[in-house]
Amino acid sequence: MADNLPAPARAADRPLLPAEFDDQLRARLAALDAASDKHARDLRPGNTVRSYASDWKTWTAFCQQLQIPLTAATRGTLCAFVDYLWTRERRAATTIDRKLAGVSVTLRRDYGIALNKEDTKSARELLKDYQRRAAEAEEPARGRGKAPAMRVEVLRQIVAKCSDDIFGVRDRAMLLLGFALAARRAELAGLRLRNVIRDADGHGLLVHVTVSKTSPRTVPVPYGQDPATCPVRAWETWVEKAQLADPDRHAFRAIHASGSVQPKGITPQRVGDIITAAGARARIPVLFTGHSVRSGMATEARRAGKDRKAIAKVTGHKPNSAVLDGYMQIVDQWGEQDNALVGLL
Missing domain, CATH: 1.10.443.10 (Intergrase catalytic core)
Incomplete structure (x- = not known):
């Protein structure tokens, strides 16, 4: 009865694991990734592209002031970024939230770095704290606010x-x-x-x-x-x-x-x-x-x-x-x- 059992799968019969890819295959996969990224950029609306570029420019200026690498997006640097935008540049909360998202997208797209969700959550919690304090102090609203609805x-x-x-x-x-x-x-x-x-x-x-x-x-x-x-x-x-x-x-x-x-x-x-x-x-x-x-x-x-x-x-x-x-x-x-x-x- 044991003679009827299938023979164990040979190594050549199973799919390759990522660690086993050779240089030629890695290059082909990298080319596919690049083509996919380009396709996504081409389909992205122009105003979104411009917004991401503006967000990254702000992040670059911030990192230069702190003398840290652009890729050092830790919990501390993200919270410091929020503080910089709120306190120094006096940006509206919606703008700060969008810039956090823009930096996250650029880091993932151009550097292969996915931000830790808990780190970005901490940065946004800090932003909420600033908003609450501003409301308690009855500070004037920042930004243009919501667009009025056309009835x-x-x-x-x-x-x-x-x-x-x-x-x-x-x-x-x-x-x-x-x-x-x-x-x-x-x-x-x-x-x-x-x-x-x-x-x-x-x-x-x-x-x-x-x-x-x-x-x-x-x-x-x-x-x-x-x-x-x-x-x-x-x-x-x-x-x-x-x-x-x-x-x-x-x-x-x-x-x-x-x-x-x-x-x-x-x-x-x-x-x-x-x-x-x-x-x-x-x-x-x-x-x-x-x-x-x-x-x-x-x-x-x-x-x-x-x-x-x-x-x-x-x-x-x-x-x-x-x-x-x-x-x-x-x-x-x-x-x-x-x-x-x-x-x-």
Whole structure:
């Protein structure tokens, strides 16, 4: 019976262990890693790349002052980095948190160093302590704060003030489609004509948001009840007036002072400027930013009773996202189920 047992596996029959890789195989694997890193960088939105570069520049200046290597990201140096940004540079808490994330990404990507989670947790706990002390001392808030949400009633006023020339047609389409997509500045700037498709059954548009801070998403945009604020009609008018045809070119373009539509797209910064200017043109006493259409859509959808999962599909958030919670709280704080005081007094 023992004669029927399979023979023990020979060393040549099993997969090689990493320690057994030869130099040629290691070189091939390193080339694959490099290609993967390049592919990820190429797909990463431009504003994210710029943010990481800015974060690393700040980290470099900090390390030079302490005369420590750039790779010395220990618990002590990360906490000292937070102190440096809060005390010396007086940065906003959101900026400091983002810079910690940016340094972490660059160390992992360029140096193969993964930060210890407990170390980064300690740095962020220190940041929370600074925030708490600042609040207790009633210090002025740092940074710009959250972008004001563009409510639907205000959006109506803003698009009504957009002119009927080519500039106004573009701005109206950008505002309404941006609201419908809960779009970030970079997402609107990154849209290509091929990303916006008419639904085959005539329900509206299918918009593939491929340039995103998080993950790409497809948003079904239906026709609006009011033609004046319908994102589908506004988009179709823009395409017709601008004579957009090349699917590989940008959906929203620069326009010459003469009114001629240019082949090049507009930058994320320009998207924000257009949204801010549109609000000012309508004499709205709020300084809207590029993020206002995004926060406005999430807030207004919640006010209308839409399910948070449905909202998350449009915004691209995870259903349990803390950022999405921030939008929800604006509305839910007055709801009977979420406010323990409702009906008590």
